[in-house]
Amino acid sequence: MKQAFIAVENGLCHKACCTRAVGDLSCLFSLILGICTLMVSLMAIYTHGEVTRTFGINLYYGMYIVLFASLCTIWTAFLGMCGMSAKNRFFVIVLVAGSILLIIILLIGLLLVLLFPYLAGDNVGAVMLKNLKDNYGTLAVITTSWDYLQGYLLCCAVEDNGWSAWRDSKWFLDENSVLLDDTQTIPASNPAYRMVPKSCCYRKLDYLTRQLTDEYENLDRCQNWQYGPPKFTTGAHNDAIYYRGCLPTIQAYIKRFSFWIMLFGFCTFFFLITSTTIGCITLQQIR
Incomplete structure (x- = not known):
């Protein structure tokens, strides 16, 4: 009976360790992808900073949202790794809550960036023409x-x-x-x-x-x-x-940058969902 109990306990410990390992790995990938998304967003904003004034509106709302979300992703992923490794319940709660919030923010930012060339062309063209004239x-x-x-x-x-x-x-x-x-x-x-x-x-x-x-x-x-x-x-x-x-020309440039933002953004999106799921499981194990 005692041996069976020990075997069950060892199995649970092994399962918990595997869960935390997957969580650490997911947080690590989120951290790396968050940094990549941050770099691409900064490059797009820096190289086209003067362009925004031509429109009378800020074309890069979506890119600024993605930039903010990537910074938060880096910080949340770091805290999540600390929480998983140290079995710190507070850090894991921050990971879960932050990941859920970031999923929403990142999704909104990605949609704004990706849909602009297709939906806002006429409106932006009218504003550009008015500014020009x-x-x-x-x-x-x-x-x-x-x-x-x-x-x-x-x-x-x-x-x-x-x-x-x-x-x-x-x-x-x-x-x-x-x-x-x-x-x-x-x-x-x-x-x-x-x-x-x-x-x-x-x-x-x-x-x-x-x-x-x-x-x-x-x-x-x-x-x-x-x-x-x-x-x-x-x-x-x-x-x-x-x-x-x-x-x-601007639409073509945005499409070029949006490919990389989409690539890193949606990969980050996937690992944020994974981190949220693993975080919820870990919260059940840390009592």
Whole structure:
């Protein structure tokens, strides 16, 4: 009878040890994946920080939520490992409660990041167009942001072949206004006539460093050409101006980053669920 009791007790101890080992492993993976998600989110926010000002809204709500969730995941996973190893009931409770909360937050953040390119394109495009027409050239922050956006992403205006948007802007009127009469513009045949800003123009490539320089390929042809873009949406090809719009380019960039955020985020999501389950089992064993 005593031997049977000892055997049962040893079996329970072995089961408890295995459960805690799986819990430690799950917390370790959550910690690693949380760090990876943190790095990807920081990279996306850092490299595209200026872009957010172009929209009048913060495009990266989802990325900031994922960033916050990844920081909390790292801390919760660390406490969970300590709780599993030391059989500390308080730490395990923190692990379970934190994991449940993080599952909800992380899921919301991932959905915001992943669904943006498909659901918010029209709304963001309208905000971008309004900023371009009303604020470029009048507000320094918006002007700098648009120049950064177009120069960094090698795009022009909002939509593909969308140079005509610039001709409806306040910048266009200010740039081409007749001296002493702001309501009139100079003729298109005038060499000083400008249809798009410099940031829409191709820059020369330094073949040694493989970096773009501050010199332009052909500024006059880019800003005022009578045989095709930007004056017409069709006609002879103008190799001095960007054809691609900034909105499709941004959507492509977000999709590129969202793949890695999705990969690490959903892996973290899986291990958080595992940690929650193991934590609940461990709470039953630690009394």
